[in-house]
Amino acid sequence: MPTLLLVRHGRSTANTAGILAGWTPGVDLDDTGRTQAAGLAARLADIPLVQAVSSPLERCRQTLQPLLDARPELDPPAVDERLGECHYGEWTGRPLSELAGEPLWRTVQDHAAAAAFPGGESLRELSHRTVTAVREWNDKIAAEHGPDSVWIACSHGDVIKAVIADALGLHLDHFQRISVEPCSVTAIRYTPLRPFVLRVGDTGSLASLAPRPDAPAAGGDAVVGGDTGAS
Template sequence: MPTLLLVRHGRSTANTAGILAGWTPGVDLDDTGRAQAAALADRLAPVPLVQAVSSPLERCRQSLEPLLAARPGLAGPALDERLGECHYGEWTGRPLAELAKEPLWRTVQDHAAAAVFPGGESLRELSHRTVGAVREWNEKIAAEHGEDAVWIACSHGDVIKAVVADALGLHLDHFQRINIDPCSVTAIRYTARRPFVLRMGDTGDLASLAPRPAGHGGGSAPSGDAVVGGSTGAA
């Protein structure tokens, strides 16, 4: 199955203000976020990409603009609401410092699988829709571009954490152990047997994410099997 590069949007005006933006319209990247998006295009230069997908929210679409400008042949961005931000309901637009005093905050931190945002969705629903979207896109891209294809999706922190938790086999209650910074890249290679988390919240060099030549990987492990003793690396 293909490799997915999950990118969290660059820093937004809501991030800077300490506001839970949710689906609030008109939340843009701030100056730092725009610089992060420009740097992302350079970081990904060595990696061939066949498809770009995005949350429909402005901050995600803006984060992909420099990459798409540098690659006029790259398909997308296809907008997929299933990769959109969590529907936080009545929490939307409120300061995080204020929300931290709510009883629900502790549930979100310690028992995420039980968290339901008033007037919004539960974190279980978030996980179900986002993981389902990723798996559907994987099948589509594999059919159109082959098993070694690499695609990119720009989304949001809680969305990416939910997808990573699923890939790692973590109970949703533990997804707060995962940290995803603005404009970081999380890479997951899916196989018929299991997903492999290659990078998580990476803000550095990404050249080693380019597909390797057939037969490379140091070993004789079948596709989908882990290399006993550890991978030989990217060289």
């Protein structure tokens, strides 16, 4: 099955302001975020990509744009609302420092599977829609481009953490243990037996993720003792 490169959008104006943006329109990358997005293309220079998918929100599409400019062979990204930010409902647009005083905050932190945002969605619903989207895209890309293909999707922090938790077999209550920085790349290779989490929140070089003919675990078996890595 294909390898997914899951990118969190670059730093946004809401990130620097400490605001929970959610689906608020007009939230763009800040200067640092634009620099991070420009660097993403170079970090992925050695990785062949067959498909780009994006959350519909501006900050994700802005993050992918420099990569698309450098890869004219890539079609414009497919936009999938299921990879959009969590619907935070009445929490949307409020300062994080203020939200930390809400009774629901502790549930979100300690028992995410029970957390539902007033007027929005639950974290269980977020997990279901995002994991479903990723696995459906994997099937589609495998059918169209083959099992060794690599695709990229740009999304949001809680979305990515939910997908990682699913790939690791973690209960959703533990997804707050995962950290993904702005413009970081998480790499997950899906196989018929299990996903392999290759990177989590990586902000450095990604060259070793390029497909190689001697890649282990093509059939889903883990290498006992650990694989040899790229030569």
